[in-house]
Amino acid sequence: MEKITRRKFISVSLGGAAAGAFVLSGKAQGAGNFTGYPEGMGVLVDLTRCIGCRTCEAACNREQGLPEPALPFDDTSVFDQEFHGGQKRRTDENAFTVVNRYDQAEGGPVYRKIQCNHCNEPACLTSCFVNAYTKTKEGAVIYNSKVCVGCRMCMTACPFRIPAYAYSSATNPVIRKCIFCYDTRLKYGKPPACIDACPQGVLTFGHRKNLVKIAHERIRANSDLYVDYVYGEDEVGGTAWMYLSGVPFEEVDFDVTMQKKPILNNAQDFLSQVPMVLAIWPALFLGFHRLSTRGEEDGDENSNLSNREESQS
């Protein structure tokens, strides 16, 4: 009895420790003194300059080889489209960037371009159980469709609601989103297609750390033009794409309550309990077992068998 229990104890503990180490090593990736991507590129979007010409949408469509949309890119009636109870347009499998119009009580309308913000510590990446996402050193968050299982956890986790799913495909549905034109441009040091195409200089491409400086510089130089805030500087741990606006951000559908720490931190309270449960439970419950079955003659399993048979006959 004594011997068997100890052997079982050791085997169970070893299994637990192995699994624990496994989870710990994973956790180490996401934690620690993360300082971002020093070489990471980014884009500063200045909403005060955007005129809603949708040239960026057209450029993206061409660069990424997306299907032609139902309405041409110079058709501004798309700004009046509404979905699901007043929702404005959003990114989907055939549009990686979308411009929306927000009419203002005073002054002209404000246009806002949306696309993947390429977070420093992306929730899509850290929530993916097959590592389908990669944050490249250039700052792009790219996606590997070869390993994607299609669980859509990344869509649940993305605070900006960007990843879209090819629901229409039965055989190879994949996640589709802006990849910063990584394959065709960013990798070679070139800015993404939408930036080259923009006629208004709305989009400024550069090293993220420089863009932060430029953004604050612009706000200081034109304090009457801008809201004193750089959206994306700190949101969910900082994003590669950042925004300047002349109207309060909440008026153009930015989530201003978004947490500053990375989304992964929310799950870490739980993840940090995992090795503890794995380590403590075997000994704890074997202890309970010893206590509660102590002195019983049928503590030996084989006698359970005969018990059952006895009760039968």
Place this chain on the structure above:
Amino acid sequence: MRSLVNNGYQPVDSPVDEGTKRHWGFVEKLLLGLTPREYLSQAMKNPLNWVLGVLFAVGFPVIIYRFVFGLGAVTHSSNDYPWGLFLGFGLFVMVPLSASGFLLGTTVELFGRKDFKPIERLGLLNGLLGYFFAVIYLLMDLGQPWRLPYPMVVAWGTAAVLFLVGWHVAVYLTVQIVEVSEAFFEWVHWPMAKIFIKRITIGLTIAGIILSTLHQGALGALFTYAPSKVHPLWYSQEFLWIFFFTSSIYAGLCMLIAVSTVVKKTMAWRCSDEWLKKLDSQTIGLARGASMALITYFVIKVVGIAHDNEWAYLATGWGQWYILELAVGVILPLVVLGYGIRSERVGIVRLGAFIAVAGIVLNRLNTALVTFNWNLYPEIPHLLETIIAVTVFGLYIATYRFILYRLPIVYAWNPLPLEVREKATETAAVPGTLGQHSAAFSDVSLLD
């Protein structure tokens, strides 16, 4: 079946045919000792079969349709609501309702509560089937279901909570198959395999409680990835996993009460007299455990509100919905169970268990679907999506019943050879029992 039994039919419960005194063949065991014609005739008389038949006739083509034309054809294919009923109901509801596996294993094998031994196997089976069908629901939902093993073999996203869920559900499913296989080995008469399982039971049970603690909790922790999407009242960064784990305890126990009630009402012929006799006292015992978990859950839910200082939300419409969920899903079953336990009225206890099960369904659907995207728009599942969800649940019921009819779950398998039993009955001085059986059994052929 009831009429067959009334006419003296004795369903298979030992390796040996009492009439002809020879071993049952595998197919004969599958047919419960009936001839194919008798089996078919009793199956046709069962109204549930007709309901399931209609359901499958509608549902299976829809499932095929989903795999031919993709998820977009059967869901509202929303980028804002990536998860619908398949995960909202199939995974987040089925898994807590299947916690009975580890709970009964722990109670009986670890804590040595032999008084719950008769219902342990039903608890284990309920756990196994719930998990198995959660995986079936998952296969309906995954865009590329054939890649389900990827997180195990191809690519490891070790930092993700979902990785934990995937691995633990897979490992725990294996553990539960091994646990339930004890009954299977009795049924197919492989005594050595059964003895081997017996030997590793403690190890399996401890593995079960570790894995269950973690993945029941992990399902809650999944939503900590969506802080701005789940309504603050249902979201708690620190406690969500504890909420999910604690509520799975009463969910599993109450589901076991609910299932055993259905078994008692609909297939008493298959239950051994001993099982039926001990069911009421065990039901009250399970309800005692469940009420402890319920009250703990209620307290920590209030602590959660206080911790995040969310009192102000209670005054809103969402707050009323939250209060309703707690009142109907937690306090009401607590009161009903408490009354039933005190007055020892097992019918009241059973009612309380059914309410608690409904409460869990409400809570998980609230977290995964109703309050998800609370500041965007509500999502009503697609009709075809609902049909698939109901069809898979029908399949779950059919499988559940198929196994209960056959494997020794609610009756005990009598492994003794016939000669030994005869001797035993002779020494027990109950002559004629066997003779009565075999005489009654020969009457079965007159039934159709």
